[in-house]
Amino acid sequence: MxxxxxxxxxxxxxxxxxxxxxxxxxxxxxxxxxxxxxxxxxxxxxxxxxxxxxxxxxxxxxxxxxxxxxxxxxxxxxxxxxxxxxxxxxxxxxxxxxxxxxxxxxxxxxxxxxxxxxxxxxxxxxxxxxxxxxxxYVNDLRLDVMLLGLVRMGGEPGVKLVDQVVANSEHRQLRARGAFWSAMERLMEVDDLNTSPEERARVRAEVTRMAQLVADEYSDVEVFRGEPGGVAIQPVLYALDNVTVGAMLPEATAERVGGEQESLSQYRGNVLLLDFWATWCAPCIASL
Known part of the structure; x- marks a missing residue:
C-alpha cells in the first residue's frame, strides 16, 4: 500500500x-x-x-x-x-x-x-x-516553510543563508520572516556562557540588528501565527534590553491556576526555576 x-x-x-x-x-x-x-x-x-x-x-x-x-x-x-x-x-x-x-x-x-x-x-x-x-530559493516563496528550520538546525550555513535572504530576497515576506526567525531563535545565544565574551557580543549585535529591522521595516508583515512583525518582535527587543545573565529580573506578576496573584519578588532570596512554555508547543506540554 x-x-x-x-x-x-x-x-x-x-x-x-x-x-x-x-x-x-x-x-x-x-x-x-x-x-x-x-x-x-x-x-x-x-x-x-x-x-x-x-x-x-x-x-x-x-x-x-x-x-x-x-x-x-x-x-x-x-x-x-x-x-x-x-x-x-x-x-x-x-x-x-x-x-x-x-x-x-x-x-x-x-x-x-x-x-x-x-x-x-x-x-x-x-x-x-x-x-x-x-x-x-533565495527568491522563492516556498523557502518560507524552511526559514525557522534553517536558523534552528542549519548551523552557521543556515544562519548565513537566512542572512542572505534578508539582505537580497525580492520578496518582502521572506525578508521579514527571515529577520524575525533569525532574531527569535538566536536570542538564546546572546548569553551563552560556553562562548567567549567577544562571540557573545557579536551575536548580540546581529540579533539586535535583525530585531530592529523587523520593528522598523516589517512591522506590518505577518511573521508568526497571525501577528505582525511590530508586535511579534517585542519580546525579543524587551529581552535584549532587560534580561541578561547576572542582571536582576524585572518584576512580573502572574495569575496562578487557582486565581491567586503571584509575583517574582515573593521568591527573592530563593532559587527559582522558570519554565517558559506555550499551549501550542507539544514538547513544552510533554515536559511539564
Missing amino acids: NKVIAVLLAGLLLTGCARTEPDAAGAGDAGPERVEAWMNVESYKSRQAMNRQRSSQWLRQPGNEGKTLEEAEAALGLAKPDAKGAIEAALSIVEANPLDDLGFLALRFAFYELRSLESSELEHYQDVVFRHLEAH
Whole structure:
C-alpha cells in the first residue's frame, strides 16, 4: 500500500509541477528515475515512522519511564533506516530538476535529514543541500516553510543563508520572516556562557540588528501565527534590553491556576526555576 501511494504521489507531483524553467535540466528526461528515487525516500520515512511508533509504545510501558529513545530501539532490536541512502535518493531528484515541486520536497527532506548523518558524512551532503538552496530559493516563496528550520538546525550555513535572504530576497515576506526567525531563535545565544565574551557580543549585535529591522521595516508583515512583525518582535527587543545573565529580573506578576496573584519578588532570596512554555508547543506540554 505504501509503495502504491508513493508512486501515485510522485506521479502527481511530476505531472503537476508548474515551477519549472523551459531549459530546466532533466525536467522531462528523469521522470521514471525520479519516481523510483522518491519511492526510496517514502520507504525510509515509513520505516522511520514505524520505529518511532514502536519505540513510543515501549517507552510508555511500566518500568520504562525515563528511558531514552536509543534504549527503546536497542531493546526492541530496531535497525535504523539508511538515512544516507535516502538523502542520496532525494538529492538525485534535486540534481535532475531542483526547481519543480518534487525537487523542492526532496531538497527540504534532505536538509532535515542531515542531522541523521554521522559527522564524517555531514559536510559533503550539507554542501550540496546549501548549494541548491542558495542557487535556487533565495527568491522563492516556498523557502518560507524552511526559514525557522534553517536558523534552528542549519548551523552557521543556515544562519548565513537566512542572512542572505534578508539582505537580497525580492520578496518582502521572506525578508521579514527571515529577520524575525533569525532574531527569535538566536536570542538564546546572546548569553551563552560556553562562548567567549567577544562571540557573545557579536551575536548580540546581529540579533539586535535583525530585531530592529523587523520593528522598523516589517512591522506590518505577518511573521508568526497571525501577528505582525511590530508586535511579534517585542519580546525579543524587551529581552535584549532587560534580561541578561547576572542582571536582576524585572518584576512580573502572574495569575496562578487557582486565581491567586503571584509575583517574582515573593521568591527573592530563593532559587527559582522558570519554565517558559506555550499551549501550542507539544514538547513544552510533554515536559511539564
